[in-house]
Amino acid sequence: MATMNPVAVTFERILVPTDFSEISQRALEYAKVIAKLGNSELLLIHVTPPIDLITPPEAAWVDLSEVQSLHEEQLEQSCAAVRSEGFRTQAISVTGPLYEELLSTVKQYKADLIVLGTHGKRGLERLLLGSDAEAVLRQAHCPVLSVGPAVPHLQDKAWRIREIVCAMTLEPRSAEVVAYAHKLAGLHQAELVLFHVKSSNDVEDEADWVSFEEAFYRYVPEDFGKRSQLRTRVASSPGTSIVDLAKQRGSDLIVMGAHPASSVATHLARGTAAKVVAEAPCPVMTLLQS
Numbered sequence: 001m002a003t004m005n006p007v008a009v010t011f012e013r014i015l016v017p018t019d020f021s022e023i024s025q026r027a028l029e030y031a032k033v034i035a036k037l038g039n040s041e042l043l044l045i046h047v048t049p050p051i052d053l054i055t056p057p058e059a060a061w062v063d064l065s066e067v068q069s070l071h072e073e074q075l076e077q078s079c080a081a082v083r084s085e086g087f088r089t090q091a092i093s094v095t096g097p098l099y100e101e102l103l104s105t106v107k108q109y110k111a112d113l114i115v116l117g118t119h120g121k122r123g124l125e126r127l128l129l130g131s132d133a134e135a136v137l138r139q140a141h142c143p144v145l146s147v148g149p150a151v152p153h154l155q156d157k158a159w160r161i162r163e164i165v166c167a168m169t170l171e172p173r174s175a176e177v178v179a180y181a182h183k184l185a186g187l188h189q190a191e192l193v194l195f196h197v198k199s200s201n202d203v204e205d206e207a208d209w210v211s212f213e214e215a216f217y218r219y220v221p222e223d224f225g226k227r228s229q230l231r232t233r234v235a236s237s238p239g240t241s242i243v244d245l246a247k248q249r250g251s252d253l254i255v256m257g258a259h260p261a262s263s264v265a266t267h268l269a270r271g272t273a274a275k276v277v278a279e280a281p282c283p284v285m286t287l288l289q290s
């Protein structure tokens with residue numbers, strides 16, 4: 001499991017990638033809601049792809065320095081607009097592979113959260129914030145909030161976290177993600193619903209629950225309050241996915257673990273977390289699991 005404090009769910013610095021598209025603008029709106037709650041600083045980052053040495057003839061006339069200058073100007077304008085709303089904002093412009101630069105920036109600026117938009121496409125269509133988004137959520141050592149294509153536009157609407165659905169198994173390593181979601185729900189005074197992921201060959205008994213609960217309470221401080229009844233929070237049925245459950249209940253946030261993978265693997269086939277992001281009716285927060 002990645003090193004992180006599952007009890008600290010406030011964010012001092014939020015990294016928001018932008019390519020100036022509607023998709024990234026929608027993610028920024030959700031980032032602003034979170035930033036406002038914790039007086040967080042918003043780090044708006046634009047990543048310019050590295051120069052392709054094999055340049056097609058029709059693109060030979062493009063002045064890359066001019067394009068980069070234009071993007072930097074757009075980034076400054078975006079920051080100025082967000083700053084005018086009362087947010088602390090910083091513009092970051094870098095050049096290189098998107099996911100590598102984002103992960104590097106997280107370390108350099110000590111970002112606590114990444115909020116990114118993704119179109120959730122697959123195959124050859126998985127460009128920019130598609131496959132790169134999956135590479136980030138499966139390698140970043142901080143929580144990643146993904147705003148997928150089915151997530152509604154905020155515009156002037158308020159996003160209030162009233163219910164969180166958290167995917168879990170009874171493996172002890174799942175306890176940290178549940179503890180994080182538990183604390184997040186407490187912070188927002190939201191209801192926590194656990195979605196129990198069970199494979200067809202799993203045989204679970206009382207010992208499994210006891211082992212999981214012991215692991216869970218190792219992540220929750222003694223003064224957090226009386227122990228919650230985790231088992232009463234489980235809501236799942238055969239054939240129901242976490243996306244189905246979130247749609248049925250009108251949930252505001254999905255929290256789940258993401259398994260690490262190489263960037264090559266994330267550009268070939270979508271993992272479970274990426275599939276959820278592509279279909280979820282609400283933002284999805286992922287935390288890296290070993």
